[in-house]
Amino acid sequence: MVCRLLGRALRKAANAADVVGRGQRTITAADTSCCSHQHSRCMSSTASSSRSVNLKSDTVTEPTPEMRQAMLTAQVGDDVYGEDPSVDKLQKTAAKMFGMEKALFVPSGTMGNLISLMVHCWERGAEVLLGDRCHILLFEQGGLSQVAGVHPREVKTFADGRLDLDDLRSKVREDDIHYPVTSLICLENTHNMFGGRVLRPDAIAEISSVAKSLHLPLHVDGARIFNAAAALDVPVSELLVGIDSVSVCLSKGLAAPVGSVIGGSEKFIHRATRVRKLLGGGLRQAGVLAAPGLIALEVMSKRLHEDHILAKRLSEGCHAMKELGLDSSPETTETNIVIFSLDKAVCGYSAAELVDALGEEDPSVADESGKRFLLFAISDTQVRAVTHYQLTLADIEAFLARLRRTLSRR
Ligand SMILES: Cc1ncc(COP(=O)(O)O)c(C=O)c1O
Incomplete structure (x- = not known):
């Protein structure tokens, strides 16, 4: 069931992912076809906990069942x-x-x-x-x-x-x-x-x-x-x-x-x-x-490309928020790490301020984008997000929605 939902969400994202740079791989139906019982998300003991999505690092992953x-x-x-x-x-x-x-x-x-x-x-x-x-x-x-x-x-x-x-x-x-x-x-x-x-x-x-x-x-x-x-x-x-x-x-x-x-x-x-x-x-x-x-x-080494698909989508989503003072480089997002940069003069946030804002729940919305999103500020102007097996495409879409809403409010 989870895998069917993931497949549907990935297909939706593939349609939505209209910014696909040179040399990048578009998400295809093949990427979404699963599943044996070994599928990583089926093995996930706890996806991101109910009110937070942890994008800080891939070190936060918990052992599978x-x-x-x-x-x-x-x-x-x-x-x-x-x-x-x-x-x-x-x-x-x-x-x-x-x-x-x-x-x-x-x-x-x-x-x-x-x-x-x-x-x-x-x-x-x-x-x-x-x-x-x-x-x-x-x-x-x-x-x-x-x-x-x-x-x-x-x-x-x-x-x-x-x-x-x-x-x-x-x-x-x-x-x-x-x-x-x-x-x-x-x-x-x-x-x-x-x-x-x-x-x-x-x-x-x-x-x-x-x-x-x-x-x-x-x-x-x-x-x-x-x-x-x-x-x-x-x-x-x-x-x-x-x-x-x-x-x-x-x-x-x-x-x-x-x-x-x-x-x-x-x-x-x-x-x-x-x-x-x-x-x-x-x-x-x-x-x-x-x-x-x-x-x-x-087992787990064979599924890492799934994390890379999520990272690419995240990077594309950040790149599409350029007018809000955010940028990222989807063409160089090759694996599971995304570093996006902020222009404080435009977006009103330093990296640490944005990480703090996203790290709080947003009570103004009832959907998934109201969760806490945990990230890592690696400099005054750069934030790092890392994808891993406990994240779903729905988490990434919720994160991008939250990011857009947060930046649009300043
Ligand atoms: C590139 C790289 N090398 C080494 C390490 C150190 O690994 P550990 O945290 O297991 O000591 C890390 C940890 O994040 C890393 O990113």
């Missing part, structure tokens, strides 16, 4: 001794999907990145080249310096998430006792702060060949790399060709309650296991977390 059942019945053992069969299965499955020798379950994406950096920068005095808007640099408390003793060096990042290779080459250190030793290059795919932009295989091949010529390993913060794979309709392993290590979050759009998986060579994972223990990330009966993680990889 199938995940909860798997947690209940998971076979477990002491994973610090490598004796948890559920963790073992998750790691083997992940390594196969990544096309890498080995994988390791870790508690979070932040720890996954930190462990990876510490393994690549095994010797003191190391420096990492990383994008100037990347998550490792901006939102991980400077863990690479604070914990790992590694020096960060920023590289200019283009709006599509690619590093500027000329800038990168110019930042590689000469062998000089005054300098740290350039030891690693980091990428982010998809790129969070650039609105979920996807790094494509050709761009990855280009930087990989530069890294090889410089004899530097390449790490990818792939917190949302399954979104990139879904957007390109390729296996995730295709985005890891020429990459030395990756950290992938299970607890974002893939909806597992906890955890990330890092992948790399056997030698890399051997060292990573040591570092994980050092950081307090060695977990005992972790199978209760690995079991939903396996569903995240095998």
Whole structure:
């Protein structure tokens, strides 16, 4: 029933979605055809709660009923001794999907990145080249310096998430006792702060060949790399060709309650296991977390395109409110993150003020658009909205109606 309604709503939106930019995919009947009982929305335990729609992040997703059942019945053992069969299965499955020798379950994406950096920068005095808007640099408390003793060096990042290779080459250190030793290059795919932009295989091949010529390993913060794979309709392993290590979050759009998986060579994972223990990330009966993680990889990764359809619609809806001082870029909305910008002189709101206004219920209307809509202000003029499996097209339409009404009132 829910799926039939979703299908109807999507078809309605397809008719309404008259602003479809170059290279964009129009919503088609094929997108709406469901459903096996595995359909994500059929599995949703709680859609957005009755009076709020949570667009803050895909980290707000709750485990599906199938995940909860798997947690209940998971076979477990002491994973610090490598004796948890559920963790073992998750790691083997992940390594196969990544096309890498080995994988390791870790508690979070932040720890996954930190462990990876510490393994690549095994010797003191190391420096990492990383994008100037990347998550490792901006939102991980400077863990690479604070914990790992590694020096960060920023590289200019283009709006599509690619590093500027000329800038990168110019930042590689000469062998000089005054300098740290350039030891690693980091990428982010998809790129969070650039609105979920996807790094494509050709761009990855280009930087990989530069890294090889410089004899530097390449790490990818792939917190949302399954979104990139879904957007390109390729296996995730295709985005890891020429990459030395990756950290992938299970607890974002893939909806597992906890955890990330890092992948790399056997030698890399051997060292990573040591570092994980050092950081307090060695977990005992972790199978209760690995079991939903396996569903995240095998089931939830296959439905991410549904989130991308919702994000595209949201972005189109924002773009259509230009005259109200709002804008967004549907042609660059490739995955599940939408960043829309505000012109306060026109709309009367800073990003924080708009987020506050939308975060309150609107008692003047009885319909869905009167709910609380939760979002994230990422600067004075930019708001981030993220779609995920617990949202429906009806939620997005209600959000757009509320946005239009709020902006029209000022
Ligand atoms: C791109 C990116 N990398 C890493 C992380 C860190 O993941 P975690 O919250 O699991 O530590 C996030 C979290 O939002 C992220 O967006």
